[in-house]
Amino acid sequence: MNERLEELIDLSTRLGDPAHDYVILGEGNTSALNPDGTFWVKASGYQLPTIGSTGFVRVSLERALAILKDEELSDSEIKARLLDVRVDPDTGRWPAPNSETRPSTETVFHALCLSLDDVNFVGHTHPASVNALACSELFEEAFSGRLFPDEIVVCGPAPVLVPYIDPGIPLAREIRRRINAYIETYAERPRVILMQNHGLVALGRTFEQVENITAMMVKTSRVLLGAYAAGGPRFLSSTNVDRIHTRPDEAYRRNLLGE
Numbered sequence: 556m557n558e559r560l561e562e563l564i565d566l567s568t569r570l571g572d573p574a575h576d577y578v579i580l581g582e583g584n585t586s587a588l589n590p591d592g593t594f595w596v597k598a599s600g601y602q603l604p605t606i607g608s609t610g611f612v613r614v615s616l617e618r619a620l621a622i623l624k625d626e627e628l629s630d631s632e633i634k635a636r637l638l639d640v641r642v643d644p645d646t647g648r649w650p651a652p653n654s655e656t657r658p659s660t661e662t663v664f665h666a667l668c669l670s671l672d673d674v675n676f677v678g679h680t681h682p683a684s685v686n687a688l689a690c691s692e693l694f695e696e697a698f699s700g701r702l703f704p705d706e707i708v709v710c711g712p713a714p715v716l717v718p719y720i721d722p723g724i725p726l727a728r729e730i731r732r733r734i735n736a737y738i739e740t741y742a743e744r745p746r747v748i749l750m751q752n753h754g755l756v757a758l759g760r761t762f763e764q765v766e767n768i769t770a771m772m773v774k775t776s777r778v779l780l781g782a783y784a785a786g787g788p789r790f791l792s793s794t795n796v797d798r799i800h801t802r803p804d805e806a807y808r809r810n811l812l813g814e
């Protein structure tokens with residue numbers, strides 16, 4: 556089996572482990588980039604905890620990104636376009652052999668994330684503690700600052716925050732706008748995207764990074780919920796955040812975490 560796909564199956568079953576409470580039922584999806592410009596993405600209707608190789612579709616990155624260029628696509632046109640981005644799972648060439656397996660409706664935002672520098676794996680989940688905040692009045696405020704050094708080491712200086720938008724192409728376009736604004740501000744790509752009333756996206760060079768980021772954002776959310784119960788969060792200053800983010804010993808710790 557394709558090595559990337561094996562790693563992706565591992566990542567998916569671990570993110571889907573019920574003990575974590577990151578997803579239930581068919582929630583969440585994952586993807587992994589191949590060196591040939593194709594990527595694996597979860598197929599619609601599969602569940603992360605039990606997923607195997609048949610639960611993933613191989614698609615063309617270029618063709619998936621091209622869907623974003625078309626201004627007005629109806630739901631049925633998008634469905635057809637998503638079938639048309641599939642490639643042969645063995646050769647990576649377009650077109651795909653006839654099959655009913657369709658890539659996740661969130662394939663386009665996976666394509667966007669995988670097109671960023673140094674991103675090979677993406678994990679999208681709906682953890683209850685993250686969504687407790689992402690579904691609250693405090694969403695923007697709660698994630699406007701950083702709370703502790705390990706959060707910065709693993710998740711970077713800030714998350715990308717995305718307001719609630721109809722899932723699919725409009726959401727993918729807004730994510731693209733917000734990622735570009737983030738890169739302009741921080742001069743690096745994001746590691747975390749938080750979608751209001753929806754969930755978390757972790758972007759990693761390795762699958763370990765995606766797992767680490769997901770676990771750390773869940774911890775951050777729990778700390779935030781506790782901090783609000785104890786009078787409100789006390790965020791680190793931007794000078795402190797910068798300092799942690801650029802310290803050589805923190806870079807060393809990142810290396811040890813598989814970065």
Ligand SMILES: [Zn+2]
Nearest residue numbers: 583679753754
């Ligand atoms: Zn989702």
